[in-house]
Amino acid sequence: MDFIKLAKEKTNEYLKDLESLVSIESTRDLSTKTDNAPFGENCRKALDTMLGLGQRDGFQTKDIDGYAGVIEYGQQTQTLGILGHLDIVPVGEDWTKDPLTVTVDDGYVFGRGVVDDKGPALAAYYALKIIKEQNIPLKRRVMLITGCDEESGMECMDYYKKHAEIPNIGFVPDADFPVIYGEKGGLHVVLRSTDKTEIRSMHAGSRPNIVIGKADCTMDTITEKQKQEFAYYCKSHGLTGSIEDTTFHIDGVFAHAATPWLGENAALHLLNFVGSSYDDTLAQELYKILKDWQGKPLGIYKQGLYMGFLTMNTGIIDIEDNETKILIDIRYPNDMNAQEIMEQFDLHCKTLNSHVVPQMESDSVPLFVDPQSNLVKELMRVYQKYTNDTFSCAYTLGGGTYARKFENFVSFGPEFPNDEKTTDQFVGSCHQRDEGIKLESLILSIAIYAEAIVSLCS
Numbered sequence: 001m002d003f004i005k006l007a008k009e010k011t012n013e014y015l016k017d018l019e020s021l022v023s024i025e026s027t028r029d030l031s032t033k034t035d036n037a038p039f040g041e042n043c044r045k046a047l048d049t050m051l052g053l054g055q056r057d058g059f060q061t062k063d064i065d066g067y068a069g070v071i072e073y074g075q076q077t078q079t080l081g082i083l084g085h086l087d088i089v090p091v092g093e094d095w096t097k098d099p100l101t102v103t104v105d106d107g108y109v110f111g112r113g114v115v116d117d118k119g120p121a122l123a124a125y126y127a128l129k130i131i132k133e134q135n136i137p138l139k140r141r142v143m144l145i146t147g148c149d150e151e152s153g154m155e156c157m158d159y160y161k162k163h164a165e166i167p168n169i170g171f172v173p174d175a176d177f178p179v180i181y182g183e184k185g186g187l188h189v190v191l192r193s194t195d196k197t198e199i200r201s202m203h204a205g206s207r208p209n210i211v212i213g214k215a216d217c218t219m220d221t222i223t224e225k226q227k228q229e230f231a232y233y234c235k236s237h238g239l240t241g242s243i244e245d246t247t248f249h250i251d252g253v254f255a256h257a258a259t260p261w262l263g264e265n266a267a268l269h270l271l272n273f274v275g276s277s278y279d280d281t282l283a284q285e286l287y288k289i290l291k292d293w294q295g296k297p298l299g300i301y302k303q304g305l306y307m308g309f310l311t312m313n314t315g316i317i318d319i320e321d322n323e324t325k326i327l328i329d330i331r332y333p334n335d336m337n338a339q340e341i342m343e344q345f346d347l348h349c350k351t352l353n354s355h356v357v358p359q360m361e362s363d364s365v366p367l368f369v370d371p372q373s374n375l376v377k378e379l380m381r382v383y384q385k386y387t388n389d390t391f392s393c394a395y396t397l398g399g400g401t402y403a404r405k406f407e408n409f410v411s412f413g414p415e416f417p418n419d420e421k422t423t424d425q426f427v428g429s430c431h432q433r434d435e436g437i438k439l440e441s442l443i444l445s446i447a448i449y450a451e452a453i454v455s456l457c458s
Contacts, residue, residue: 001454003447004386006130011443014126015109019102020049021118022111026087028152036066039087039156043148046086050121050146057129067148067159073128074141080456081143081167082128082449083157083402083409084121084174085150088113090206092254093214094433096426106423108436115437116430120173120414121146123442127449138457143167150174150402151207153362157405169375169456172403173449175411178383181371182396183404183411184258184307184331186364187338189345191286193324195354198278200246201320204267208315208329210431211263213254215317217270218247219278229277239269248273256431257313257329258398260293267317282324282354289348290314290328299344304333307366307396327361331398334366367404368396375456379412382452386444392417412452414445 029040037044047069054061054071062070091099091112099112113119121144128142143165147156188208204215222230222243230248234241240251250270255263268290275284289297295312302310316327332341338360345358369376371394384390403409415437421427428434 001134001136003130003450004444006134007126007443007446007450010126010130010446011439014122014443014446015102015104017053018109018114018119018122021046021086021122022102022113023100024049025091025100026148027090028087028149038066039148039152043087047146047148050086053125057132059132062164064160064164067156068164069146070164071125071128071144071146072141073132074138076139076141078140079143079165079167080140080453081145081170081406081409082124082453083145083147083170083172083406084124085117085147085156085402086121087148087151088116088118089151089210089431092433096434099435104439106425107438107440108423108427109439109442110434110436112435115415115435117150117174119437119442120445123414123445124173124449126446127453130446130450131453136454138454140168140457142453142457147402151209154364154402154405157402161405166406169408170406171379171410171412171452172401173413173445174401175397175399175413176415177387177413177417177448178389178392179376179379179394180397180401180403180411181369181376181394182306182334183367183400184310184333184396184398185338185366186400187330187332187341188361188363189328189330189342190359190361191324191326191328191349191356192359193282193354193356194322195282195324195356196322197282197319197324198280199274199283199319202267202270203318203320204270205314205316205327208313208327209257210315211253211255211257211260211313212265212267212315212317213252213263214249215252215266215270216247216249217274219274220246222246222248226277230273233273237269239264254432256399256429257315258311258331260311260313265314268314285352285354285356286326289352290326295330298348300330300341302333302336304335306368307333308398309333310336311398331400332366334368338363364400364404369408369410375408376410378455379410379452382448382455386448386451387416389417413448414441416441
């Protein structure tokens with residue numbers, strides 16, 4: 001079966017359906033929560049749109065109480081699951097294109113969610129649609145499951161596991177090719193303090209899994225000397241900053257928390273500046289323990305055998321009237337655990353002059369599937385067949401996907417290793433402005449996913 005030819009023939013139809021999903025600003029919004037919309041009306045709208053595509057094309061569909069939806073093909077007892085998500089991170093700022101419109105420009109598709117994860121989830125759907133239209137016999141029932149809360153803690157999949165059928169094996173189109181057989185553990189740590197600080201107000205960051213790309217910090221006063229020091233600080237660190245009344249502003253670089261080294265945390269820079277310029281002990285000490293994305297000052301540095309470095313991202317900082325709360329996103333390899341990390345937080349926070357109390361908010365243990373398993377080997381074979389890439393190997397990832405919620409699941413695409421950029425314009429990755437991906441990559445993904453479904457269901 002020539003899945004590449006069949007996928008290319010679906011390009012215009014695919015883009016039209018992708019537009020219907022991208023046009024919905026499906027961020028978690030509990031202010032519009034209802035009984036059948038647990039994550040808000042826009043997540044519900046995205047789910048209805050996805051299920052509507054399945055109904056339009058003759059699939060069986062199930063609504064799991066607004067937490068997730070299932071599009072099924074087949075009647076068999078044994079099942080293959082494909083897990084995608086329809087929620088997105090906040091749109092953010094500084095886009096050069098409409099984030100809620102699918103824009104095809106110079107061979108690339110732009111829009112919030114085209115990479116993470118509406119575009120890939122829809123690619124998997126189109127793979128299943130092609131298989132159905134071609135009447136290809138399968139020995140497993142295929143369950144395309146789309147959730148609505150991946151970006152904010154995966155509450156949707158926790159609910160799904162308690163109330164719906166769990167597939168036997170499967171993959172998640174929400175990462176990279178060739179195959180991701182392991183994901184670091186995900187630990188959220190909250191730091192609290194009531195120590196006095198010169199910062200009157202600071203509310204930076206929207207999600208723990210995003211490097212803070214912009215931050216404001218309001219003080220009671222700013223002297224001329226401090227204005228000069230701020231200008232020097234920004235210049236010496238290669239940053240853009242501004243002052244309005246008694247508020248400092250710094251522009252950093254947004255990035256995914258799994259790759260914090262690609263970002264520049266604006267809020268941490270503000271803590272560093274305020275700590276020095278205002279001789280603010282709390283700001284100094286918070287910066288001291290949080291400045292390193294590998295966690296060295298906290299004693300949690302680790303280079304795992306399979307999964308590489310532990311990473312740490314300060315994702316949200318809230319300071320108001322000497323009440324400080326900081327939310328930290330930590331991705332740790334499978335040769336350590338959350339208890340070890342929390343013990344180091346406790347130990348190092350006790351050495352501070354400030355009274356900073358660490359608390360574990362949540363922990364998701366690492367995912368690890370045997371790289372020699374049939375699932376991994378078969379997906380590798382399919383990837384190599386369609387790309388002729390026999391150099392790239394299966395590997396592990398710092399990001400967290402739905403795969404960690406199920407046994408015998410791995411992540412599989414849609415981004416290709418060593419993909420060469422073919423445009424002069426900026427192309428953002430997950431969680432960045434101008435999120436984009438090659439149209440050719442999305443269409444090739446449809447073909448790869450179709451072949452993978454047939455292979456795993458034969």
